[in-house]
Amino acid sequence: MTLAIQTEQLRKEYKGRAVVQSLDLEVGEGEVFGFLGPNGAGKSTTVKMLLGLVRPTSGSIKVLGGSPDDPAVRARLGFLPEQFRFQTWMTAEEFLKFHGQLAGLKAEELRTRIPAVLKRVGLGGRGTEALGGYSKGMLQRAGLAGAILARPRLVFLDEPTSALDPVGRVEVREIIQELRGEGVAVFLNSHLLSEVEQVSDRVAFVKAGVVVRAGTMTELLGGALPVLVKVDHLSPELAAALGRLGQLEHQTEQQVSVVVSGEEAIPAIAQAVFASGAQLYALTPQRHDLEDLFLELVGQNGDTGQQIQLGHLKTEKVA
Numbered sequence: 001m002t003l004a005i006q007t008e009q010l011r012k013e014y015k016g017r018a019v020v021q022s023l024d025l026e027v028g029e030g031e032v033f034g035f036l037g038p039n040g041a042g043k044s045t046t047v048k049m050l051l052g053l054v055r056p057t058s059g060s061i062k063v064l065g066g067s068p069d070d071p072a073v074r075a076r077l078g079f080l081p082e083q084f085r086f087q088t089w090m091t092a093e094e095f096l097k098f099h100g101q102l103a104g105l106k107a108e109e110l111r112t113r114i115p116a117v118l119k120r121v122g123l124g125g126r127g128t129e130a131l132g133g134y135s136k137g138m139l140q141r142a143g144l145a146g147a148i149l150a151r152p153r154l155v156f157l158d159e160p161t162s163a164l165d166p167v168g169r170v171e172v173r174e175i176i177q178e179l180r181g182e183g184v185a186v187f188l189n190s191h192l193l194s195e196v197e198q199v200s201d202r203v204a205f206v207k208a209g210v211v212v213r214a215g216t217m218t219e220l221l222g223g224a225l226p227v228l229v230k231v232d233h234l235s236p237e238l239a240a241a242l243g244r245l246g247q248l249e250h251q252t253e254q255q256v257s258v259v260v261s262g263e264e265a266i267p268a269i270a271q272a273v274f275a276s277g278a279q280l281y282a283l284t285p286q287r288h289d290l291e292d293l294f295l296e297l298v299g300q301n302g303d304t305g306q307q308i309q310l311g312h313l314k315t316e317k318v319a
């Protein structure tokens with residue numbers, strides 16, 4: 001299998017200061033990979049190196065099995081930059097035609113492909129308007145159309161939903177899922193962690209140029225699950241029964257958090273409550289999310305938290 005991205009000991013220095021270091025990445029075909037970290041962590045620099053726009057100080061990069069400097073490889077890459085500044089005098093159709101031609105698409109294919117991608121990103125019927133008159137969200141949609149136009153095998157999306165309304169965000173999530181279904185790898189850079197959590201197969205957290213944690217959602221967020229149980233009266237018998245299912249925390253007369261190993265333990269909690277004769281008011285799993293993990297890893301002010309350098313980060317597709 002050809003990996004979509006493979007880097008070994010990738011490093012970038014600016015004026016002798018390392019902004020990306022020891023980066024070993026492997027992203028599989030059809031994998032959605034979230035690359036997360038605080039401002040200035042080195043995410044955009046990594047993306048630019050993967051696209052061949054910035055030269056690494058040392059280390060190696062393979063994208064789609066080749067070099068990002070190879071025009072044939074570049075033609076199969078899609079890129080939505082965070083700061084999209086498009087040719088405002090062009091219409092969306094002209095902009096896409098221009099990018100399609102640069103990617104080597106034939107005029108005949110562009111005739112059908114351009115309206116199809118405009119429709120896909122929610123700009124159907126707006127293609128003949130100048131980009132100068134587009135709203136921020138419409139521009140971001142046009143940029144996404146440009147990124148997927150030439151049927152790339154690897155797409156880099158840098159903050160793809162920052163200007164979008166909630167409907168647009170759902171649509172982008174659907175597009176990412178479609179790309180994955182077609183075997184396209186997606187390298188996603190976003191501070192909107194709940195969205196990353198919903199679409200990514202794997203994520204890596206980067207801090208000061210170093211990957212501090214990486215894995216699948218289950219690997220990162222699985223494990224102990226606190227379940228909040230609210231009842232009319234938490235009798236000693238009920239507490240004892242719940243204590244047999246998991247560790248009890250934050251116990252009061254009417255509620256307790258039962259820390260169990262996974263969701264499969266939830267029905268037994270409900271049964272224990274009913275068997276005790278108590279009235280159940282709430283049974284709430286309180287799974288940690290990527291935001292909790294982000295704050296834990298990089299600290300609320302971005303400069304606390306532990307740094308663990310991973311020797312090797314493999315990111316194979318998760319079924």
Ligand SMILES: Nc1ncnc2c1ncn2[C@@H]1O[C@H](COP(=O)(O)OP(=O)(O)OP(=O)(O)O)[C@@H](O)[C@H]1O
Pocket residue numbers: 014019037038039040041042043044045046
């Ligand atoms: N051309 C450059 N010259 C000098 N320093 C640079 C250059 N480009 C990036 N840097 C520095 O490299 C570090 C990483 O920047 P980068 O843009 O990769 O971070 P980022 O993780 O994408 O941040 P953000 O989330 O804010 O977009 C920063 O300290 C930045 O100042």
